[in-house]
Amino acid sequence: MTAFTGCAGGASLVVRDFTCRYTDPPAPALAGVSLAVAPGELVAIMGASGAGKSTLLRCINALVPALVPAVCDGEIRLGAQPLLGVEVGDLGGRVAMVFQDFEAQLFSTNVRLEVAFGPGQLGVEPGEIAARVERTLALVNLADCGDRDPSTLSGGQKQRLAIASILAMEPEVLLLDEPATDLDPIGRREFYAALESVRGKRLVLLAVEHEVDPVLRADRLVLMSAGRIVAAGPTAALVRDVDLFTACGVRPHDLAVLARRLGCDLPLDVDGAVAALRARGVPESARTAPAAAPAGRTAAAAPPILEVRGLARVYEDGTHALADVSFTLGSGEFVALIGQNGSGKTTLAKHLNGLLRAEVGEVRLDGADLGALPLERVAREIGYVFQNPDHQLFAATVADEVAFGPRNFGLAGEALAARVDETLAAVGLAAVRDEDPCLLRKGERQRLAVATVLAMAPRVLILDEPTTGLDYPQVRAMLELLARLHAAGTTIVVITHSPWVVVEYAERALLMRRGRLVFDGALGELLDDEPLLRSAAFEAPPAVRVARALGIAARTVDELVRALESED
Amino acid sequence: MALSLYFDRSSWLHRRHPIAKVLVLVLLFFAAFLLADPLPLACLFVLVFAVTASARALPVLHRMRWLMIPVFFFTVIIWTLFYPATAGAPVDRWAALRYGLAMALRLETFLATGFVFLATTTIEEFAFALARLGVPYRAGFVLTLAFRLVPVFFEAALTVRDAQRCRGLDFASGSVATRIARYGPVIVPVFIGGLRRADQMAFALEVRGFSAGRPRTSLPRPGIDAGDLWLLATGVAIAVATLVVP
Numbered sequence: 001m002t003a004f005t006g007c008a009g010g011a012s013l014v015v016r017d018f019t020c021r022y023t024d025p026p027a028p029a030l031a032g033v034s035l036a037v038a039p040g041e042l043v044a045i046m047g048a049s050g051a052g053k054s055t056l057l058r059c060i061n062a063l064v065p066a067l068v069p070a071v072c073d074g075e076i077r078l079g080a081q082p083l084l085g086v087e088v089g090d091l092g093g094r095v096a097m098v099f100q101d102f103e104a105q106l107f108s109t110n111v112r113l114e115v116a117f118g119p120g121q122l123g124v125e126p127g128e129i130a131a132r133v134e135r136t137l138a139l140v141n142l143a144d145c146g147d148r149d150p151s152t153l154s155g156g157q158k159q160r161l162a163i164a165s166i167l168a169m170e171p172e173v174l175l176l177d178e179p180a181t182d183l184d185p186i187g188r189r190e191f192y193a194a195l196e197s198v199r200g201k202r203l204v205l206l207a208v209e210h211e212v213d214p215v216l217r218a219d220r221l222v223l224m225s226a227g228r229i230v231a232a233g234p235t236a237a238l239v240r241d242v243d244l245f246t247a248c249g250v251r252p253h254d255l256a257v258l259a260r261r262l263g264c265d266l267p268l269d270v271d272g273a274v275a276a277l278r279a280r281g282v283p284e285s286a287r288t289a290p291a292a293a294p295a296g297r298t299a300a301a302a303p304p305i306l307e308v309r310g311l312a313r314v315y316e317d318g319t320h321a322l323a324d325v326s327f328t329l330g331s332g333e334f335v336a337l338i339g340q341n342g343s344g345k346t347t348l349a350k351h352l353n354g355l356l357r358a359e360v361g362e363v364r365l366d367g368a369d370l371g372a373l374p375l376e377r378v379a380r381e382i383g384y385v386f387q388n389p390d391h392q393l394f395a396a397t398v399a400d401e402v403a404f405g406p407r408n409f410g411l412a413g414e415a416l417a418a419r420v421d422e423t424l425a426a427v428g429l430a431a432v433r434d435e436d437p438c439l440l441r442k443g444e445r446q447r448l449a450v451a452t453v454l455a456m457a458p459r460v461l462i463l464d465e466p467t468t469g470l471d472y473p474q475v476r477a478m479l480e481l482l483a484r485l486h487a488a489g490t491t492i493v494v495i496t497h498s499p500w501v502v503v504e505y506a507e508r509a510l511l512m513r514r515g516r517l518v519f520d521g522a523l524g525e526l527l528d529d530e531p532l533l534r535s536a537a538f539e540a541p542p543a544v545r546v547a548r549a550l551g552i553a554a555r556t557v558d559e560l561v562r563a564l565e566s567e568d
Numbered sequence: 569m570a571l572s573l574y575f576d577r578s579s580w581l582h583r584r585h586p587i588a589k590v591l592v593l594v595l596l597f598f599a600a601f602l603l604a605d606p607l608p609l610a611c612l613f614v615l616v617f618a619v620t621a622s623a624r625a626l627p628v629l630h631r632m633r634w635l636m637i638p639v640f641f642f643t644v645i646i647w648t649l650f651y652p653a654t655a656g657a658p659v660d661r662w663a664a665l666r667y668g669l670a671m672a673l674r675l676e677t678f679l680a681t682g683f684v685f686l687a688t689t690t691i692e693e694f695a696f697a698l699a700r701l702g703v704p705y706r707a708g709f710v711l712t713l714a715f716r717l718v719p720v721f722f723e724a725a726l727t728v729r730d731a732q733r734c735r736g737l738d739f740a741s742g743s744v745a746t747r748i749a750r751y752g753p754v755i756v757p758v759f760i761g762g763l764r765r766a767d768q769m770a771f772a773l774e775v776r777g778f779s780a781g782r783p784r785t786s787l788p789r790p791g792i793d794a795g796d797l798w799l800l801a802t803g804v805a806i807a808v809a810t811l812v813v814p
Contacts, residue, residue: 089779
């Protein structure tokens, strides 16, 4: 291994003609990657799953090949110092990384000790550690949380703590691997605001992201596909290349798509786009054009399946997880359950399928007290897909995994085989029926998790953040699956932080804030209530915000284009 | 769900130096091990209970009652039933009961002492004390991290169990063997999830300089004071006293 002797501050990161191939199991990961990032520059890397984004970051900070078997070739250097072949420990904290799974990065008793851990490993003087802890906590707006247990922080706070724990080591390169994936819109905004405050420190900043909106402030974008960089350039220019984004498996920016469809040039910020469209002229008929509602019955027409009345729950530590929640879920609805991290969405959903029994208030299934029914009976009617598919996959093959639930309910023989075939076909996994579930890609594992519940033929399917960690094509595949199930009569309740998922697929929204249901109604009404959305930290996608500002009730770019191109 | 055993308070015991607490922990284990009669063992248990109360850490014993209460009764019954009898002589039931009680109180003292230590000592203090007492840093760190992660894995196991209940897996009916066998679909995801988490944690530790190979430091830490010496002296006195108790 090469000795790492450290760099002077403000060194550039250079990756030149770099190739990486994993050896166990053998798989090509990167091919001919070249990239240079100057200090103070923020570069965002985007691409579909398997494009090589995370591998590139792990090669830069020497985790690959030091901890993951791989053969690497080419050059990575920070200033004059080569990084390829260096032991991670020898980097002395100069190249640091924040991972997607921030829970796994936090292990200390309180926030202050978490931040002090890194500098302590580097042998920084105790007095200087204390000073760094205070400085970095102030920088990420966590100065008031020094004595708190990290596990009690919100998602956004945990991720900012993960950054603080890295910044306290005073690295020269900060690598961020999908750092905001699990965060709600406000948590994501807080995170990128914290990142803005770091930019003045002359750090080399490299962030992998799936969503383009949060990284619009990046100096440059790099698009990767199949281990190669296919495009790199200034964000403002590259982000307008809708075809390129689509080809790379990244959801293009709403306003870039809108500009292209209208054949004009539009600013990518909502206010700028609204002004430009007004200047261009908005037909009067557009303002009254009704938005096409997604297929499905409305709440008013739907016969009720689940009724929730006065539901409340107080945790052991006194937290009011739910307070006076009441609503009715009708047959055949597609409902989005939204709200900030910790607002009570998952707790509410677990009451709907009997995992949690109502302590105060009641939940009724087809008019019967759900609390009095055996969980097995409820599970047949109300399917629940957990956020992490790995929490339920255990069987040797995909087909066995799908057969597990119906078999528990007494299905056997040909009927069971037919159910498995039918379910695998519905989720598009028939081709991998004999594969080990653990070896599937994340998107496939997520669809398999849906299949395991779907195989029990529930009337209601509740999904807890089913798109987390998936790339755009995988998210689309998952949502199209849900849309097909919905069209076939299944009631869908989806918990999600993704605004575009909500507006494109749901017909009704339940908005939670601090344990209370603060909105229950048609999605269009919610989108009209800007103050309520803001108070619940939910932000509609750019196309919807532009449409609302122009007085158009559109929910997608297509609808907005149709309205804008309509004749007066 | 709060599963961590550490209780963030500002009691006299929380403020004691971790080296003093580790040494007293060992001394109390030693004392409990040496005592053979239920009465002095009960006295020692009451002392530990009183210390726990004065450190405002009684909730830890309450939280662990699911373990402590069954252990007590199970131990009394088992050791009373299997008390070794002298060949040819009738079993002395009173002696057997005293023996069972002594064994149960010894185990309860071990458990209570360990729990009050974990309730009043952060894992960072624990790791620091072990390192100062000569335990290699990596070994001490892994040991203390285990205490931190056990609740995390326990929580993961509860989530997996819920996920499988949603697929119709019934943990409540059938024979004991059947019910144990049904935990397969829980153990596999927890185990695989544990391996994934261990991988991610290894990456995170490396990135934060765990293998930097430099002398480690920490936030400024108070030294040993008179209160620590008193605590230590009390521990030594208790250990010595057990040597003279009949």
